[in-house]
Amino acid sequence: xxxxxxxxxxxxxxxxxxxxxxxxxxxxxxxxxxxxxxxxxxxxxxxxxxxxxxxxxxxxxxxxxxxxxxxxxxxxxxxxxxxxxxxxxxxxxxxxxxxxxxxxxxxxxxxxxxxxxxxxxxxxxxxxxxxxxxxxxxxxxxxxxxxxxxxxxxxxxxxxxxxxxxxxxxxxxxxxxxxxxxxxxxxxxxxxxxxxxxxxxxxxxxxxxxxxxxxxxxxxxxxxxxxxxxxx
Amino acid sequence: xxxxxxxxxxxxxxxxxxxxxxxxxxxxxxxxxxxxxxxxxxxxxxxxxxxxxxxxxxxxxxxxxxxxxxxxxxxxxxxxxxxxxxxxxxxxxxxxxxxxxxxxxxxxxxxxxxxxxxxxxxxxxxxxxxxxxxxxxxxxxxxxxxxxxxxxxxxxxxxxxxxxxxxxxxxxxxxxxxxxxxxxxxxxxxxxxxxxxxxxxxxxxxxxxxxxxxxxxxxxxxxxxxxxxxxx
Numbered sequence: 001x002x003x004x005x006x007x008x009x010x011x012x013x014x015x016x017x018x019x020x021x022x023x024x025x026x027x028x029x030x031x032x033x034x035x036x037x038x039x040x041x042x043x044x045x046x047x048x049x050x051x052x053x054x055x056x057x058x059x060x061x062x063x064x065x066x067x068x069x070x071x072x073x074x075x076x077x078x079x080x081x082x083x084x085x086x087x088x089x090x091x092x093x094x095x096x097x098x099x100x101x102x103x104x105x106x107x108x109x110x111x112x113x114x115x116x117x118x119x120x121x122x123x124x125x126x127x128x129x130x131x132x133x134x135x136x137x138x139x140x141x142x143x144x145x146x147x148x149x150x151x152x153x154x155x156x157x158x159x160x161x162x163x164x165x166x167x168x169x170x171x172x173x174x175x176x177x178x179x180x181x182x183x184x185x186x187x188x189x190x191x192x193x194x195x196x197x198x199x200x201x202x203x204x205x206x207x208x209x210x211x212x213x214x215x216x217x218x219x220x221x222x223x224x225x226x227x228x229x230x231x232x
Numbered sequence: 233x234x235x236x237x238x239x240x241x242x243x244x245x246x247x248x249x250x251x252x253x254x255x256x257x258x259x260x261x262x263x264x265x266x267x268x269x270x271x272x273x274x275x276x277x278x279x280x281x282x283x284x285x286x287x288x289x290x291x292x293x294x295x296x297x298x299x300x301x302x303x304x305x306x307x308x309x310x311x312x313x314x315x316x317x318x319x320x321x322x323x324x325x326x327x328x329x330x331x332x333x334x335x336x337x338x339x340x341x342x343x344x345x346x347x348x349x350x351x352x353x354x355x356x357x358x359x360x361x362x363x364x365x366x367x368x369x370x371x372x373x374x375x376x377x378x379x380x381x382x383x384x385x386x387x388x389x390x391x392x393x394x395x396x397x398x399x400x401x402x403x404x405x406x407x408x409x410x411x412x413x414x415x416x417x418x419x420x421x422x423x424x425x426x427x428x429x430x431x432x433x434x435x436x437x438x439x440x441x442x443x444x445x446x447x448x449x450x451x452x453x454x455x456x457x458x459x460x461x462x463x464x
Contacts, residue, residue: 002238003423004236005235006234084462092378144376145462147418148413149418149454150413151415181380182425191423194235194416195235222380223379224379229377229378230311230377231378
């Protein structure tokens with residue numbers, strides 16, 4: 001089945017206290033969401049609506065460093081101004097997810113308190129509004145070791161599995177597959193980023209035709225436990 | 233603009249010496265490729281057509297370990313049967329890219345000798361056949377530190393940039409973007425994987441509507457130089 005990825009435009013600027021689900025409902029209206037669609041929303045507008053925004057006080061660079069250290073539960077690596085940190089959610093990313101792009105002047109945006117809960121709230125509101133079954137992913141842009149450039153990943157989700165588990169599945173020649181866990185929620189977030197564009201300021205995309213498993217996946221499912229991780 | 237991702241079915245099994253571009257041309261015929269389309273092909277059928285296939289001799293596990301060590305230019309980590317290695321292409325991945333899924337019994341498949349050249353050959357043949365301008369990505373499935381599950385990435389490309397460089401671009405509030413390098417070729421490979429499916433044996437997908445920059449990107453552009461990499 002074909003996959004279609006549709007940018008959700010006309011959301012406009014989002015401010016603390018805004019009803020994001022209501023803004024998304026208006027923006028999605030022309031697309032007539034139908035059951036099975038997956039909505040990907042960049043965390044930035046989620047964080048802003050939820051008030052996960054801080055006002056810079058004093059020296060910006062010093063403020064930023066202290067903020068990263070207070071948001072992080074551990075510092076994984078540090079070089080110059082770049083800090084790779086583990087967040088309380090378990091994500092390992094630059095600057096503990098604190099971001100200064102597409103923010104109001106004098107502010108920085110944090111990660112949502114609980115991105116799965118954020119995704120769930122948006123989903124239930126939109127499902128009620130459109131009377132359809134949806135899935136929602138809250139995404140962020142992460143770097144990765146070894147490979148240049150950044151890609152969007154899923155940090156919160158509702159209504160689908162994060163991982164497609166093929167354990168026990170055989171290939172066409174009857175071998176058990178070696179690759180058994182596909183990070184489908186991250187692949188959906190990456191696909192959505194292709195139509196959003198960081199400079200264009202399109203903060204959401206609707207994905208149609210995704211045939212992967214629905215379920216109760218969580219952002220945490222995409223975090224590799226430290227005990228299984230050869231790189232920390 | 234909407235993005236459409238279309239599985240390319242009916243390619244069938246590919247054997248050493250097969251003319252892969254000719255097989256792809258037949259399979260793509262019903263889709264009527266048009267200028268700007270991006271074709272993503274999993275490396276496995278590229279490697280098979282190019283004869284990058286080895287026959288297992290003697291004890292399979294020992295053979296596999298020796299093969300990984302001969303394909304690797306360095307071993308990055310090792311735990312039990314899992315070896316994370318750097319390939320001669322510069323990629324850091326499990327088992328130096330050697331794969332036993334969807335292979336003929338008694339064989340293992342290596343990475344293509346030069347995935348960019350493979351992509352370029354497929355592209356020029358298909359561009360000539362269909363009289364359109366295309367881009368081609370050769371993909372593989374890689375794991376990553378910190379995050380569970382695997383995602384597809386680009387290991388070779390032709391006709392597009394691997395990285396979308398937003399340096400100097402400002403956001404809607406006039407700030408320079410913090411995220412300036414987006415690994416668009418990896419995001420395209422990940423998006424394509426969503427319709428391919430490892431168990432379904434669909435080894436290619438056509439992406440329509442991608443508005444990113446065309447150019448002379450290479451798989452190597454996605455390899456973070458060791459000097460800039462905090463994790464090796």
